[in-house]
Amino acid sequence: AQTVTQSQPEMSVQEAETVTLSCTYDTSESDYYLFWYKQPPSRQMILVIRQEAYKQQNATENRFSVNFQKAAKSFSLKISDSQLGDAAMYFCAYRSLYGANSKLTFGKGITLSVRP
């Protein structure tokens, strides 16, 4: 079974600075998807960014980018030019490419606070 580990329960960043959120995972599969979801105080889950394991290029979405290290099974999220609206819980998630279902395996999440 796959596992996803987010070892930092909380992080803080100064507005306009850059912060990196860590995520590691364990799998025996060679092809899979990785996601970062954001959950603001409203509790809605919002997709931030996704990465296909077969792509070597790191995904980027505006101020959000990932550092995907397949051999190390690491998938960190970098937020540049942090804004107050970035304050939320962030979840890393894994999904198999194949198999009988498309279920997500989530990490426990990290709470990010942004200091004005």
Added chain:
Amino acid sequence: DGGITQSPKYLFRKEGQNVTLSCEQNLNHDAMYWYRQDPGQGLRLIYYSQIVNDFQKGDIAEGYSVSREKKESFPLTVTSAQKNPTAFYLCASSIGQGSNQPQHFGDGTRLSIL
């Protein structure tokens, strides 16, 4: 606009009572999921369904039941056998297996014990 609608937003359960959480989607997605979220635990999968009239247990299915009679609907019943039902429940849907399309989530239902 397409999306997932969960209702009610807040729900209270009395001792020994079954309650049902509603989840409806108009995204034409085949797969639907129910997650439970507890503080410090992340999201844990309760049940999922890949197609109408079929569903599978997730990691924490005990004390819960589901049905999938229509593609658009995937209600979750929290039975009296679930001794610790207080949590935030999230419903999600996706196109299906083998796709890089993400799961879309509803706004959740918070269930509390009276």
